Amino acid sequence: MEIIEDISNLDRTDFISCEFRAQRFDGMDLSQFRFEGCVFEDCSFRSALMEECTFLTCRAIKADFSYARLSDAHFQACNLSLANWTGADVSSAKFHDCKLTGADFKDTRALGIDFNGSLLSSAFLREMNFRKCHLDGIDFTEADLAGCDFRDATFDNCRLQNAHLATARFEGADLRAADLGVLTFSTATCFKGAIISKNQATELLHGLGVLVL
Template sequence: MTIPFADQTLSRADLKDLATDPQAVLHFEHCTFDGADLSGLALRGAQFLGCSLAETVLDKAILSDTRWLDCRAGGARFQLANLTDARFHRCDLNNTDWAKATLASARFAEVKLTGAQFREAQTLGLGFHDSLLVGADLRGISFRKQTIEQLDLSDADVSGCDFRDAIFEGGSLRDAHLKNARFDGADLRATDLGGLRITALAQFFKGAILSTDQAAALVSGLGIRVV
């Protein structure tokens, strides 16, 4: 049973009783939840279209199979939430906190995740596409054998990430933090590697595939002319 809401400002009290009905599928269109505490609510399968959730607290919420389109949720908190198979498309998720959340098979496409924190999140099957992750904390996430399309990871912390055999299609690793990251067999020819020193290349990119232009730029960074 789908229960629709449109153009409303909603609080925890408005949703608490509905969230206890396992048959209810909530559909929110252009609704406002700014600053609300929705922690622990069971919102499985809910749909959010054009909603505002600035600084909303969704800690420990059940958000599996949810759909989020054109939402604004800057500063929202998803700590320990279950977002298995969730889908985010064209959303503003800047400075969101996903610490210890379950993000198995979740997908983010055309989203803004600048400054987002993914500390200790469960990320098996997690995927990003054409998104901004500038300055994000992605430590320890595995991207192994994925096709990584147009991800801006500039200044992101990808320490300990597994990029082995990944294919980068565009995007940027400019000034990224690479400690203990693995790139064996990764194809980085289409990626912006600006700001990385050749010493980092030797340490972290062993076995990776680069273009001749990228290699020349890195050598030029040492003051050596390539002709």
């Protein structure tokens, strides 16, 4: 793997199997740059311009993307656990098959963001707009989804176990193919207006102590 310790004069936009150690890309223009199989150790992209950039099979644990402009960026099969996206513009960005455990998306601009196939357990996603989205293969276990808009969204093979759902909206959302965890009366009220399956309804009644024959 090529180790890059000085990024002050980048003379290319395509990097394959490179290791960046404690590099600060802060404020740099990385638009349409492509990184494949790269490792970013203790790196910061704060306020960088990264529109339409591509990260394939990269590892950037705890990376700082705060206030970066990442509209239409594409992340594929990357480990971005504990990354900081505070205040970033991730509109129409794609995170496919990525690991985003504990990632912080506080105050992001995220219209049209796509997380399909990704792990978002314990992530901070408050007030994100997923209205009318098709959500496929996303693990929201223990994620903070308070205030999120899921109205008319479709959930396929998604997990919502122990997610924080206070004030989230689910009117018209199709949850029939989602794993909602153990349904009790208190948790079921979070899904007011949503569509659930007969099996899920039966589980809810069991949680209320009602015997269904």
